[in-house]
Amino acid sequence: MAKIKKQPRPKAQTPKGFRDYFGAEVSQRTEMLQAIAGVYHHYGFDALESSAVETVEALGKFLPDVDRPNEGVFAWQEFDENDKGDWMALRYDLTAPLARVYAQHRNDLPNPYRRYAMGPVWRNEKPGPGRYRQFYQCDADTVGTASMAADAEICMMLSDTLETVGIPRGDYLVRVNNRKVLNGVLEAMGLAEEDPKRDDVLRTIDKFDKVGESGVRELLGKGRLDASGAYIDGVGLGDAQADPVIAFLTSRADDVAGTMANLRAAVGGSKVGADGIAELELIGELVTAGGYSADQILIDPSIVRGLGYYTGPVFEAELTFEILDEKGRKRQFGSVSGGGRYDGLVKRFTGQEVPATGVSIGVDRLLAALREKGRISAQAKGPVVVTVMDRDRMADYQAIVAELRNAGIRAEVYLGNPKNFGNQLKYADKRNSPVAVIEGGDEKAQGIIQIKDLILGAKIAENATLEEWKERPSQFTVPRGDLIAKVREILESQN
Template sequence: MAKPKKQPRPKAITPKGFRDYFGSEVSQRTEMLRTIAGVYHRYGFDALESSAVETVEALGKFLPDVDRPNEGVFAWQEVDENDKGDWMALRYDLTAPLARVYAQHRNDLPTPYRRYAMGPVWRNEKPGPGRYRQFYQCDADTVGTASMAADAEICAMLSDTLETVGIPRGDYLVRVNNRKVLNGVLEAMGLGDDVAARDNVLRTIDKFDKVGEQGVRELLTKGRLDASGAFIDGVGLSDDQAEPVIAFLTSKAADTAGTLANLRTAVGNSKIGVDGIAELEQIGALLDAGGYGADRIEIDPSVVRGLGYYTGPVYEAELTFEIFDEKGRKRQFGSVSGGGRYDDLVKRFTGQEVPATGISIGVDRLLAALREKGRIAAQATGPVVVTVMDRDRMADYQAMVAELRNAGIRAEVYLGNPKNFGNQLKYADKRNSPIAVIEGGDEKANGIVQIKDLILGAKIAESATLEEWKERPSQFEVPRGDLVAKVREILDSQD
């Protein structure tokens, strides 16, 4: 009789484009989400938790910056008794589900409806360095008002959020532009209703931050050679047709008034362009009234990402401090948040235009920025570890832990094999524990405990002489009744 074939063992590997997050990373993200939620809540926004799964029909073709978004989602078909059913997909952002929620529950929701949402989203795209298929977003949106006050408020809230989580003023800038101004530029170019030509121009404008003014000029006209020497065909516009786009992209002036004047020149007599400039003026005036100057929020026509998705004002939060990339080159950290006005999204469900505006913060990028600035430790502090010197006295050790926990101090009893005390300290070191508590038989008989400052001990071991060890003890003997007070004292000194 043949031996049964062994089932191959599954490989213990993370799926491509995904990653695992451990203790400190999860704790840091949780704390950041709590902090951001506090700002949103203070501004009057309510929490919403919608389903992670939507129908593909409800998600629609609204994924920003992707030509064929249904290819960018994780989707499957529900099968019924007739082998047919709805196509379902994991959400690719938190905005498309909001449109569905508002359309479904609009009769029960206040108008305008102000909500914030936080959670993972999934995109079925090619992964790369720092680019994962699952990541966290943190959104806030106002649905149901066309007032520019809603857009100004979103920008102000974004500024406050960055400062609250630890990005100081001067290290970030919220930049504001308007899709209507770009539409005015397209009209000034004489493209009319030529959808293909307009789309080609939009795609070219999106490359402005990569190829610069001259590169965009070449791509709009005859084409250009890229860095590899390959020739990229141009859109085929004349130099005169391309000029309004260049004027639009380079209209940033020393102050808001100068920028708006340059934009007026770029849009010419286009009504929609003039309307867009008027909206930027309103936003600027409202922000000035709230005390948000150009050092925090500014009008900047070079903000072009996502202009194919938004219908009015657009915003981007950029971190302006420098970091070093993997090759040791200096570069700015870049964008951590984006958003804008999208007045057509709910209309897909209701047939009626419903104005809406909002932002999305990339939580993982913001956490990476705070680590770069040294605002978050790479490794979080672990629990106080109560070591086990006598396994028959586990109840004594559990009593110590209970006292520490009841005092609000994170603590645990060592639950491994207590035979080797050195292994217990190695465990505490691996947990990045700040303190180890020791009570052997002699300490128990004398009513005392030993409390070891592991953080100070590690520092002294790295650099101190024997004399300094004597002057700066890292282990203390205290009465058993003073356990909590001494642990708290050491923790405070470590902070």
């Protein structure tokens, strides 16, 4: 009889490019999503929750900066009885599903349709440090109007959102540019719509923040050596042909009027370029009328994002404070949000152009920024723990925890083996509990209860002398009827 081969145990490990999120991180994300949703709702946007799965056909080739259709998604084919079926995929963003939803339900939706959506998205990309294949986005979009007021409103709402979640003025900047202006620059260079060099120029412009003005000029010309010493071939333009691009990228002046004058020089006689400049001027007027200044929302032609995707204004929220990288070097935190106008997306379904504009916030990056600034703790406060001194009196302890919960205090009864009281306090420490409640048989008989301030106790144990222990007690004995009041007092002192 053949020996049955023992099946190996599965490895307990997270799939590559994914991660697990525990209590504090989940709670902090939930609170942030609620805060962002509050701002979006305040601006009049309605919530939408669409399917996490779409047909590949519906998603289309709209993943920014990806050359081949459907690259970068997790996809599979569903078969019917004839061995034919649709290709399905996890959504890679929240905008492509919106286009399908609007096209499908447009007769039942108000026009314009203003919606916000929050949830995980999935990218089948190579993971790296801080780069995961699943992450959260938080979007708001207006579909059905070409008015620049919709774009200006998105920028103002983005500013309000950042300040609401804890990024104050001075630590962020919403930068605004326009794809039409760049199209005008390309026209001024003599590059027609079908000219293959247009895409090369766009890719070069996108490197401006990395290589600077001189690097862009070299890449537009013959080429340059990169940091590794490898030679990168250039686009092959002459200096005169490259001049409009450099003028565009360096056009930001000390005031909006100066920036607009520089942009007009960059686009020359291009009508589409002039239209883009007029749109930027209008956005500037509208945000100023809304009470926003240049230290919150700034017209900045150096902002270039997914230019093959957007058709008009583009915006990006950048955090301007410094952090230390993995090598201890100072650098700015960078972008946490981006968006723009995409008037061609719904047309794939309807055959008619439908104007739309929107923004997406990277929730995980925003949370990381708040942790870097010390505005949220990496470890959230746990529940009050009611310890168990006598397992036969579990009903008494359940009554205590019910009283705490009814008073709005997060609490739990210790459910492990109560034999070793020290293990109960170790459990409370691991839960980052602020308070432990203790009631043994003697306390029960005397009508008293002991309440231990675990946060203060830990600090005193680390830093204090014996005299300070006496001056700042971390354990209190109070009448049983004062339980709620004393626990609240301790929690407030910890805050």
